[in-house]
Amino acid sequence: MPILASDSVEFISRSPAQTRRAGMRLGALVRPGDVICLAGDLGSGKSTLVQGICAGWGSLDQATSPTFVLVNVYRRLDGMRLFHLDGYRLSDALEAEDLDIEALISQGPLVVEWADRIQAALPQEHLWIALAWIDEEQRDLMISANGSRYQNLLAEFRKRVYGVA
Numbered sequence: 051m052p053i054l055a056s057d058s059v060e061f062i063s064r065s066p067a068q069t070r071r072a073g074m075r076l077g078a079l080v081r082p083g084d085v086i087c088l089a090g091d092l093g094s095g096k097s098t099l100v101q102g103i104c105a106g107w108g109s110l111d112q113a114t115s116p117t118f119v120l121v122n123v124y125r126r127l128d129g130m131r132l133f134h135l136d137g138y139r140l141s142d143a144l145e146a147e148d149l150d151i152e153a154l155i156s157q158g159p160l161v162v163e164w165a166d167r168i169q170a171a172l173p174q175e176h177l178w179i180a181l182a183w184i185d186e187e188q189r190d191l192m193i194s195a196n197g198s199r200y201q202n203l204l205a206e207f208r209k210r211v212y213g214v215a
C-alpha cells in the first residue's frame with residue numbers, strides 16, 4: 051500500500067545529463083508490464099529521458115529515436131527486452147492496434163514517446179511524464195502515477211532521488 055505517496059512529482063532538469071540521470075533512476079525500477087508514457091513538444095527531452103531509462107534498466111544497446119521503425123527493442127544480458135514506441139508515427143489508432151501493444155507489454159517494459167497521440171490504445175494504468183521546454187538548458191518534468199503499481203514506482207523513485215518517500 052502506498053504510504054504518503056502523492057500521485058505526482060515535478061522537478062526542473064537543468065541539463066541533458068540531469069534528464070538522463072533521472073531516466074536512469076527510473077529505468078532501474080521498471081519491470082515487465084510497466085508502461086511509461088512520455089508527452090512533450092519537439093526537443094522537450096523525451097528521447098534524452100528514454101536514453102537514461104534504457105541505460106538504467108541495463109540495456110546493452112544505446113537508445114535511438116524510432117524514426118525508421120515503429121518499435122525499438124533494447125536487450126539486456128539476461129535476455130529481457132524493453133520496447134520503445136513512437137506514438138507520433140502510430141497516431142493512426144488502427145496502426146496502433148495492428149502493433150498489438152498488449153503483446154509487447156506482456157514481454158517487457160514499454161516506453162512510449164508522443165503517448166498523447168495514441169493514448170486510447172494504451173492501458174489506463176501507467177506512469178505519465180510530461181516534459182516542457184523552459185529555456186535552452188532547462189526542462190520541466192511532471193511525473194504522474196495512474197494506478198497503484200505506478201504510485202509505488204513513483205514513491206520508490208522519490209525515495210531514491212530525494213531520500214524521502
Ligand SMILES: Nc1ncnc2c1ncn2[C@@H]1O[C@H](COP(=O)(O)OP(=O)(O)OP(=O)(O)O)[C@@H](O)[C@H]1O
Nearest residue numbers: 063064065066069092093094095096097098187189
Ligand atoms: N535539461 C534538458 N533535458 C533534456 N534535453 C535538453 C536539456 N537541455 C537541453 N536539451 C537538449 O534538448 C534536446 C532534446 O532532444 P530530444 O531528442 O531528447 O527531445 P524529444 O522530445 O525526443 O524530441 P522529438 O519530439 O523531436 O523526438 C537535445 O538536443 C538536448 O541536448
Ligand SMILES: [Mg+2]
Nearest residue numbers: 096097115163
Ligand atoms: Mg524523440
